[in-house]
Amino acid sequence: MVRLKDLPAEDLFTSGHRLCAGCGAGIIARMTMKALRGPTIVVNATGCLEVASTIYPYTAWKVSWVHVAFENAASVAAGIEAAYKAMMRRNAWDKKVDIIAFGGDGGTFDIGLQALSGALERGHDFLYICYDNEAYMNTGIQRSGATPHGAATTTSPAGTKIPGKPEFKKDLIGICAAHGIEYAATASPAYWNDYITKVRKALEVDGPAVIHVFSPCPVGMRFDSAKSIEVARLAVQTRYWPVYEVEKGKYKLNIKVPKPKPVTEFLKVQGRFRHLFQPQFKHVIDEIQQYVDENWKRITELCGEA
Amino acid sequence: MSKVLGLTGDGAVAYAVKQCNVDVVAAYPITPQTLIVEEFSEYVHNGEVHTEFVCVESEHSAMSACIGASLTGARVFTATASQGLALMHEMLYIASTLRCPIVMGVVNRTLSAPINIHCDHSDMMGSRDCGWIQVFVENAQEAYDWVIQAFRIAEDPDVLLPVAVNLDGFILSHSLEGVRVLDDEEAEKFVSTRKPVLTIDPDKPITVGAICFTDFYFETKRQHVDAMDNSPKTISKVNDEFAELTGRRYGFIDTYEMEDAEAAIICLGSTAGTAMAVAKSMRAKGKKVGVIKPWVYRPFPTEQIIKAVENLKALAVLDRACSVGAPYGPLCSDVIAALYREGIKLNLFNVIYGLGGRDIRPTDIEAIFNEALEVAKTGVIKEPLKFVGVRE
Numbered sequence: 001m002v003r004l005k006d007l008p009a010e011d012l013f014t015s016g017h018r019l020c021a022g023c024g025a026g027i028i029a030r031m032t033m034k035a036l037r038g039p040t041i042v043v044n045a046t047g048c049l050e051v052a053s054t055i056y057p058y059t060a061w062k063v064s065w066v067h068v069a070f071e072n073a074a075s076v077a078a079g080i081e082a083a084y085k086a087m088m089r090r091n092a093w094d095k096k097v098d099i100i101a102f103g104g105d106g107g108t109f110d111i112g113l114q115a116l117s118g119a120l121e122r123g124h125d126f127l128y129i130c131y132d133n134e135a136y137m138n139t140g141i142q143r144s145g146a147t148p149h150g151a152a153t154t155t156s157p158a159g160t161k162i163p164g165k166p167e168f169k170k171d172l173i174g175i176c177a178a179h180g181i182e183y184a185a186t187a188s189p190a191y192w193n194d195y196i197t198k199v200r201k202a203l204e205v206d207g208p209a210v211i212h213v214f215s216p217c218p219v220g221m222r223f224d225s226a227k228s229i230e231v232a233r234l235a236v237q238t239r240y241w242p243v244y245e246v247e248k249g250k251y252k253l254n255i256k257v258p259k260p261k262p263v264t265e266f267l268k269v270q271g272r273f274r275h276l277f278q279p280q281f282k283h284v285i286d287e288i289q290q291y292v293d294e295n296w297k298r299i300t301e302l303c304g305e306a
Numbered sequence: 307m308s309k310v311l312g313l314t315g316d317g318a319v320a321y322a323v324k325q326c327n328v329d330v331v332a333a334y335p336i337t338p339q340t341l342i343v344e345e346f347s348e349y350v351h352n353g354e355v356h357t358e359f360v361c362v363e364s365e366h367s368a369m370s371a372c373i374g375a376s377l378t379g380a381r382v383f384t385a386t387a388s389q390g391l392a393l394m395h396e397m398l399y400i401a402s403t404l405r406c407p408i409v410m411g412v413v414n415r416t417l418s419a420p421i422n423i424h425c426d427h428s429d430m431m432g433s434r435d436c437g438w439i440q441v442f443v444e445n446a447q448e449a450y451d452w453v454i455q456a457f458r459i460a461e462d463p464d465v466l467l468p469v470a471v472n473l474d475g476f477i478l479s480h481s482l483e484g485v486r487v488l489d490d491e492e493a494e495k496f497v498s499t500r501k502p503v504l505t506i507d508p509d510k511p512i513t514v515g516a517i518c519f520t521d522f523y524f525e526t527k528r529q530h531v532d533a534m535d536n537s538p539k540t541i542s543k544v545n546d547e548f549a550e551l552t553g554r555r556y557g558f559i560d561t562y563e564m565e566d567a568e569a570a571i572i573c574l575g576s577t578a579g580t581a582m583a584v585a586k587s588m589r590a591k592g593k594k595v596g597v598i599k600p601w602v603y604r605p606f607p608t609e610q611i612i613k614a615v616e617n618l619k620a621l622a623v624l625d626r627a628c629s630v631g632a633p634y635g636p637l638c639s640d641v642i643a644a645l646y647r648e649g650i651k652l653n654l655f656n657v658i659y660g661l662g663g664r665d666i667r668p669t670d671i672e673a674i675f676n677e678a679l680e681v682a683k684t685g686v687i688k689e690p691l692k693f694v695g696v697r698e
Contacts (some may be wrong), residue, residue, distance in 0.1 A: 001385035004599070039508035039509060040508055041506055041508050043374065044515075050517070051517050054515075054516035054517060055517055055519075056512050056517060056518040056522050057516075057517065057518040057522070058516075059513035059516060061511070061513055063509055063511050064441070064506040064507065064508050064511045064512055064513075065506075065507055065511070065512075065514070066374065066377060066512075066514045067515030067516070067517075068370055068374070068397075068400055068404075068515055068516055069396060069397065069400060070375050071366070072366065072367060072370035074367075074395070075362065075366070075367035075368075075370035075371045075374070076370050076371065076373060076374035077374065078360060078362070078367075078371050078374065079330060079360065079370065079371030079372060079374030079376075079382075080327075080375060080377070080378055080506070081329045081334055081375075082332065082358040082360045082371065082375055083330050083374070083375035083378040083379075083380035083382075084378060085327055085355060085358045086330055086356060086358040087329055087379070087380055087520070088382060089356040089358075090327070090329070090356050092499070097508055099516075114363060114364060114366075114367075115363070115366070115367050115370065117363065118362055118363030118364070118367055119367075120361065122361070122362075123362070152353035153368070172629045189409040194446070200445065229486075258353075276540060
């Protein structure tokens, strides 16, 4: 596990960006940049991190950074990787370049899933990081395939009949791991050393790797911007967000939660779940708790912990 | 020493790409472009090229990967057709405004619905404002020649724009012709390797694709327009060098018997070949007809067309695509705009033909010439926009 004093003092994701106070994506980007091992190019899908960090003529990035569009960060990364391979072959390039693609949950679970799947199947050497704030926060908090059951968004509002999003979240790491890639993991910014260790591990992989990291969003999840890390920690401590890795197909639980808090501890601090605390929607909270329990059981069984 | 090979239009494109030191080809198979990717795969799998061939999962990803690759300074090629080009649409604009000198073969095929794999130009015309240099060719030889020239044009520091080389689906893509090819060394000398101006070299970090709002977007687009407006100098320079090397002379337009023509046809792609053959036989009967074939469609060859129609009395503009609801087809609208801008009033009419691969026969062309001759004589245009070859 990485130690604080081992990290570089220099920030390659710098202050001055225009992400909201308490934004998880900014914390994740900064921590990721502290984990680099050499020459790196960042590819960013359209989303909060992209629009807020590179408002022309300014940039918050001290590494080469590319934004092309929303659904194709993985394809752009694939093209960059292919180019360096070919240029090495004709002796026009001589050093290893690490390629890191960032996509939000919309750019990963939904519109970018095909591009990601293609790049994973082809085995390009790159790291894909999905910072998951569980809705299209950049466009104004619309539901995505990553939005959890019951959460209110602007397209799954807390209605009198339908209380938030009826569907459940996709299993992104299950999908990615099913491609047979060497490394896939979940993480939380509340456990910085686990996250940075994973980024380093993923960069060492010769081939594609995916990290799915919870990204607290004070605006879209509706909580006090000072509480971001607290919310990210609660997600783990309630077993809502199991932190594990899949290395060469082998699941391993990285953060054990022997005495989980009830999921309501995670839900009640966020405005997006507030409507569920009305008596008529109590069953939705029960459904979320049931989902959390079953998902934890599934993951821990895969990890051989159960 | 050049030699003649029996190549299909697609094969000619693949052969040219093989000779052009291409670093990355990212492509997705679509009829009738498939022969390009199939034949190029053989070059890759037989170790004849150093190219990294990325067999992507969609055309959208094909162009996305091409953009990423191009930003590193690599030489990049792709090919597509029809629905594939339509799926790329979003990326075409990004490729051109990020100034990625990608070369693409577009094997023209109509757009669905109904689904149809045959030739017309609706695919490229649907993306004609994407800011790419666009070339249309008449035969496999021209396809080969223009692909080779395209890398030089695209990558020139004064241009830095992507180039689409259009060839008619099946009519050219799958027809075998004798194609005179350069020796590998000659081709290599002509195209050399790409000398990029600015790249995403991680040792010299830059930010590409930043968000530009009301304060900077417009200037970015204006620079894109400037690059296109400046491209003719480079296109001519490359055409000259290519003519010196091969004896084959290209330009913005090709003309046939235009010096004293009274009536002419202007059209893109393989139909121009048919039109020239018909014009030849009509000339033998004393009819003063000619043909204008734009090779370069973007930037639009306004100056060259104006010069070509100087002595003309009537013009038939043939469009193998229609712009539903517009007064004319796309080529005709451009021709009229060019003439109007120079204050030239020329009697012309627009013919929409060949949609979904419907044949255009020499007899159809002859009838169009005769109608144009009639317009030249009377000055009366009976039908400004007509459909030829359709059951009505």
